[in-house]
Amino acid sequence: METLITILIGVLVTVAVYLLLSRNLIRVILGSAILSHAIHLLIMTMGGLKKGDAPLLGENSNSYTDALPQALILTAIVISFAVTAFLLVLAYRIYKETGTDNLNELRGFNDE
Template sequence: METLITILVGILVTVAVYLLLSRSLIRIIVGSAVLSHAVHLLLMVMGGLKKGSAPLLDENATSYTDPLPQALILTAIVISFAVTAFLLVLGYRTYKETGLDDSKELRGFTDE
């Protein structure tokens, strides 16, 4: 299962890099969101997909799950949501002010 999720992380990173290297602002924003989801999955795989009881002080449980990866993923989800919301507002305001969505035109390049 961990190998399958690791391959999925690789595919998501590939798609995210492709979107981040495009010229459209909305594709760049979607690429950053996909990359953040890939990081969430990577954190989950690095923590290990173990089955066990909650990490409470109980003498009957034989194995415990580590709560640290869950806390890291929750923090990363909140941060990526805030960054994506900020980038969406920034992209919207840029489009409203300039009427452009192309990143090369926003930089002032007219011919290539």
């Protein structure tokens, strides 16, 4: 199961890198969103997938699943959600202001 998820992570990272390298601003943002999904899966896989029962006091089991990666992922998801939302608004403002979403045309430092 871990191997399968790891391959999936690899595929997601590949897709994300392809999107990040494009010139279109929206694609770059989508790329960063997919990249964050890949890392969340990686954190979960690194903690080990389901190894036992839910880590609750009432359960009487010999082994419990590690709950910490899920707590980490939850925090990371919220953060990446906020950043993606901010980026989308920024992309919209840039489009309104400059009339382009092509990163090649947004290059360079002008002294106004």
